[in-house]
Amino acid sequence: MSSHVGFKNKWLPIALISPQLLITLVFFIWPAGQAIIQSTQLEDAFGLSTEFVGLENFISLFNDSNYLSSFFTTLQFSLTVAILALVSALMLSAFAEHITRGSTFYRTFLIWPYAVAPVVAGALWLFLFDPTIGVIGELLALVGVDWNPVLNGNHAMWMVVITSTWKQISYNFLFFLAALQSVPKALHEAAAIDGSGPIKRFLTISFPLISPTSFFLLVVNFVYAFFDTFAVIHAMTQGGPSNSTSTLVYKVYNDGFIGLNLGSSAAQSVILMALVALLTVVQFKYVEKKVAY
Amino acid sequence: MIERRPLFTLFCHVMLILGILAIALPVWLALVATTHENTVFATGTPLWFGDLGLQVFKDLLSSDSRFNNSALPITHMLFNSFIMAMTITIGKLSISILSAYAVVFFRFPGRMLAFWMIFFTLMLPVEVRIMPTFEVITNLNMLNSFSGLTIPLIASATATFLFRQFFLTIPKELIEAARIDGAGPIKFFFDILLPLSRTNIAALFVITFIYGWNQYLWPLLITTDAQYYTIVMGIKQMLDVVDGIVEWNKIMATTIIAMLPPVIVVIAMQKAFVKGLVDTEK
Numbered sequence: 178m179s180s181h182v183g184f185k186n187k188w189l190p191i192a193l194i195s196p197q198l199l200i201t202l203v204f205f206i207w208p209a210g211q212a213i214i215q216s217t218q219l220e221d222a223f224g225l226s227t228e229f230v231g232l233e234n235f236i237s238l239f240n241d242s243n244y245l246s247s248f249f250t251t252l253q254f255s256l257t258v259a260i261l262a263l264v265s266a267l268m269l270s271a272f273a274e275h276i277t278r279g280s281t282f283y284r285t286f287l288i289w290p291y292a293v294a295p296v297v298a299g300a301l302w303l304f305l306f307d308p309t310i311g312v313i314g315e316l317l318a319l320v321g322v323d324w325n326p327v328l329n330g331n332h333a334m335w336m337v338v339i340t341s342t343w344k345q346i347s348y349n350f351l352f353f354l355a356a357l358q359s360v361p362k363a364l365h366e367a368a369a370i371d372g373s374g375p376i377k378r379f380l381t382i383s384f385p386l387i388s389p390t391s392f393f394l395l396v397v398n399f400v401y402a403f404f405d406t407f408a409v410i411h412a413m414t415q416g417g418p419s420n421s422t423s424t425l426v427y428k429v430y431n432d433g434f435i436g437l438n439l440g441s442s443a444a445q446s447v448i449l450m451a452l453v454a455l456l457t458v459v460q461f462k463y464v465e466k467k468v469a470y
Numbered sequence: 471m472i473e474r475r476p477l478f479t480l481f482c483h484v485m486l487i488l489g490i491l492a493i494a495l496p497v498w499l500a501l502v503a504t505t506h507e508n509t510v511f512a513t514g515t516p517l518w519f520g521d522l523g524l525q526v527f528k529d530l531l532s533s534d535s536r537f538n539n540s541a542l543p544i545t546h547m548l549f550n551s552f553i554m555a556m557t558i559t560i561g562k563l564s565i566s567i568l569s570a571y572a573v574v575f576f577r578f579p580g581r582m583l584a585f586w587m588i589f590f591t592l593m594l595p596v597e598v599r600i601m602p603t604f605e606v607i608t609n610l611n612m613l614n615s616f617s618g619l620t621i622p623l624i625a626s627a628t629a630t631f632l633f634r635q636f637f638l639t640i641p642k643e644l645i646e647a648a649r650i651d652g653a654g655p656i657k658f659f660f661d662i663l664l665p666l667s668r669t670n671i672a673a674l675f676v677i678t679f680i681y682g683w684n685q686y687l688w689p690l691l692i693t694t695d696a697q698y699y700t701i702v703m704g705i706k707q708m709l710d711v712v713d714g715i716v717e718w719n720k721i722m723a724t725t726i727i728a729m730l731p732p733v734i735v736v737i738a739m740q741k742a743f744v745k746g747l748v749d750t751e752k
Contacts, residue, residue, distance in 0.1 A: 206594075291680070292736040411687075
């Protein structure tokens with residue numbers, strides 16, 4: 178970047194960058210700082226006085242079985258969504274890569290769920306999963322499952338997992354397809370001459386070569402399931418029944434905005450910020466040593 | 471094609487078609503639901519179209535139709551969503567291209583600090599700092615306003631990065647030539663840089679429009695006045711029927727109306743969309 182010639186002007190660049198910086202400072206960095214300050218404070222019920230309590234908010238969080246179980250719920254949820262979305266997208270993209278004709282057609286019909294709002298996805302699937310009228314409930318009744326996500330925590334979890342996965346497949350599909358298409362054809366031709374079929378070639382050539390993309394997507398899917406699924410959960414289960422689908426982000430919202438427990442909500446925010454920072458670093462570490470094929 | 475394996479190719483086609491059908495299933499059932507009277511759902515979900523045709527859509531979009539308890543006609547919510555999505559998109563693209571321009575083509579004190587501050591926003595999504603951000607908006611008197619709905623969302627590290635990445639590939643000879651011909655920084659920006667950035671702008675437009683249209687948590691936090699409800703929020707309101715009958719045919723029609731604009735943008739600008747998605751993440 179330093180070798181780049183530029184214009185000599187002192188005030189213009191500052192004027193150009195100031196709108197972005199101003200918004201960043203006021204709406205991003207200032208509230209983040211506030212979260213850190215509030216996380217060390219305790220406010221009384223009327224918001225009249227605050228008192229410095231150090232790490233007490235954090236200590237009580239980690240002693241709170243609700244918070245710990247929400248941690249576990251989030252992990253279980255994110256891992257399931259990431260694995261389901263990655264595996265199904267990888268399979269679809271491998272099929273799409275194999276065929277020569279019509280792949281654009283298939284792509285068009287596979288990418289649109291990306292554009293659907295999480296709440297809209299929630300409403301669509303809620304209709305299918307409805308315990309009294311839903312199609313899926315009726316099908317499951319045939320095999321003897323008493324489907325009821327309103328009362329059964331496991332059912333509710335599967336419902337939000339499937340909805341969140343449905344939304345993420347298109348994204349993974351596009352990245353996997355791009356990665357598979359960049360695997361050199363010569364490798365496949367050589368292996369084909371040596372007599373290995375398409376499935377074996379996928380497992381021994383393509384899959385190892387696209388592992389950087391797979392790792393990158395794993396991180397992105399994790400971040401998605403952690404932070405972008407609030408709307409799905411809010412629309413479908415409101416964290417219930419009895420907190421069985423209450424993820425960390427849902428809990429920050431619920432404790433802060435509904436429960437008005439500011440100190441605890443701020444402490445949860447700080448923990449989440451640390452998590453995002455960690456995931457961002459992991460993601461950028463990957464980008465730095467991008468593997469060339 | 472490496473070898474001929476017609477059976478395996480057929481298998482791939484079949485699997486892809488099954489995948490597409492599975493993904494389209496909820497929308498299919500939603501479309502079917504909009505053509506039935508609501509009483510039909512008492513006995514289960516119909517799998518084939520009823521005889522209402524587009525009547526439910528017509529009722530919903532007719533000028534003053536209000537959905538049972540929602541306080542705003544759907545057309546008004548659509549209008550709000552459109553204003554919000556477009557303001558966020560135009561705002562995001564404008565301030566990102568300007569700041570990338572400043573960072574790449576100028577030397578000024580605090581340049582790297584500014585760059586890292588923008589980078590930092592990547593680590594601070596709204597979801598993790600709900601309460602303090604809400605307080606900032608309250609203190610600035612921006613609750614229940616379009617400025618509150620849009621301005622905080624137009625800062626963008628990813629868009630700035632994408633433009634920066636692209637600007638770095640522009641050969642310096644181009645700038646030198648422009649300077650020799652007497653073009654100042656503003657003329658260079660409008661006459662050379664902006665036309666060159668067209669494909670990147672299109673790519674970001676798709677991604678940002680979807681982002682803006684689909685916002686949910688943010689409007690949920692800062693609007694209490696029904697006048698500012700977006701269509702995405704409206705759907706959630708319709709699902710919250712405390713007592714009474716859930717009007718599935720109308721809800722499904724609204725979900726279809728709500729998803730159409732971003733889906734049309736993605737399909738119509740598919741090339742730009744794929745580029746935008748892959749470029750902003752890498």
